[in-house]
Amino acid sequence: MNQLSALKEFTTVVADTSDIKSICKYKPEDATTNPSLILQAISSNNNQFFIDQAIQYGKKKGGSYKDKIIHASDKILVDLGVEILKYIPGYVSSEVDARLSFSTEKCILKAKKIIDLYEEQGIMRNRVLIKLAATWECIKAAEELKKENVLCNLTLLFSFAQARACAESNVFLISPFVGRIYDWYVSQKLISKSSKEKDPGVISVCKIYDYYKKHNYKTIIMGASFRNIQQILYLSGCDRLTISPILLKELESNNEKLKRNLIPNNVFLAKPKALSEEEFRWEHNQDAMAVEKLSEGIRNFGRDQLLLEKILSKKM
Template identity: 90%
Template sequence: MNQLNALKKFTTVVADTGDIKSICKYKPQDATTNPSLILQTMSLNINQNFIIQAVQYAKKKGGLYEEQIINASDKILVDLGVEILKYIPGYISSEVDARLSFSKEKCILKARKIIDLYEEQGIMRNRVLIKLAATWECIKAAEELKKENILCNLTLLFSFAQARACAESNVFLISPFVGRIYDWYVSRNLIDNFSKDKDPGVISVCKIYDYYKKHNYKTIIMGASFRNIQQILYLSGCDRLTISPNLLKELESNTEKLERNLVPDSIFLTPPKALSEEEFRWEHNQDPMAVEKLSEGIRNFARDQLLLEKILAKKM
């Protein structure tokens, strides 16, 4: 048995791509996208119809030019998600514009709009996860949206404070980023070799997993952003792992034995008092890596969103 099939016995495998061919090949349960992945997907000639359809939709809907660009961008996001859902049995994660990451109200409105666009095409909301950056505002938006049966995936998660706040707000799913944490420590020469006990990204997810299971939190943990298959193998047993096509290929070609590393605790502890906004901001601020990587991630996703909008603008 190859390692990909072995991993699927312990962990729900999610494809971190918008590429339909890869999704068909590796047969994941769910799929995740983000502005960077959508931008890559839209650059392929085979996907130019998404752009044409989005522009036609936006023009028909009307409004100011800037509104038409945003409507076209939202349409591409949803149309790609609808297409991916034809090939997976589970969830598609669709990301809210990163420029809204510090407004609870705007994130709620955008999430509702995205869900409406899906439902207009016959996709029930229980197959869609709205991706939001794990800021305080977005965590609270996810808490409110869940009351409307709109489930969220809190992404760009780097600090333990973010993980705690998400669980305490009963967020549906979090995506702690393994590889980007690892990158930060490597770039500063703070780690000199790779091992399970020294990789700070792996350690971060293990800490969150242990904490969630001991306190019986229901929030799903989906490790993300991997740099090599060792990081994935060390986290076998995590609730979900979202994996890029190149690493899925490597797992599929590897037949070495894979064992489960993460096992839920059977002894539950009483959860601590929930973090206040002040406490959350202070605790998150105590982790320089998390502060830097969260800000960088939001900026980069916003940059790619703007690049997509420029492509659309040329077609309007």
């Protein structure tokens, strides 16, 4: 049995791609997208019709020129998600504009619009995860959205404070970014690429997993942003892992034995008092890596959203 098949026995494998060929090849349960992956997808000549459909939709919806571009952008996001759902049995994650990450109200409104667009095409909301950056504002948005059966994937998660706040707000799923944590420690020369020490990104997810299972939190942990298959293998047994096609291929090509490393507790402890907003901001602020990587991630996703809008603007 190859390692990809072995991993699927105790971890839900998710494809970190918008590429339909890869999704068909590796047969994941779910798929995740983000603004960078959406940009890659529409750059393909095979996907130009998504742009044409989006432009027509934007013009039909009307409003200001800027409104039309935003409508077209939302349409592309959903149309690609609808296409992906034809090839997977589970969820597709669709991301809210990162520029809204510091407004609970705007995130809720955008999430509802995305869900409405899916439902207009016959896709039930229980097939979609709304991706939000794990800011305090987005965590609170996810808490409210769940009351209306809109499930969220809190992404760009780097600190333990973010993980705690998500669990305490009963968020459906979190995506701790293993590789980007690792990148920061390497860039700060706190570890070297040749180091035999345990990967700090892996350590972070293990800590969250142990805490969630020990206190019986139901929030799903989905490790993300991997740089090599060793990071994936260390986290075998995690609830979900979202993996790029390159690493899925490597796992499929490897027949070495794979063992389960993360195993849930059967003895539960009482849940601690929930973090207040003030406590959350202080605890998150104490983690320099998390502060830097969350800000960088929001900026970069916001940049890719702008690039998408520029492409649509030229066509509009």
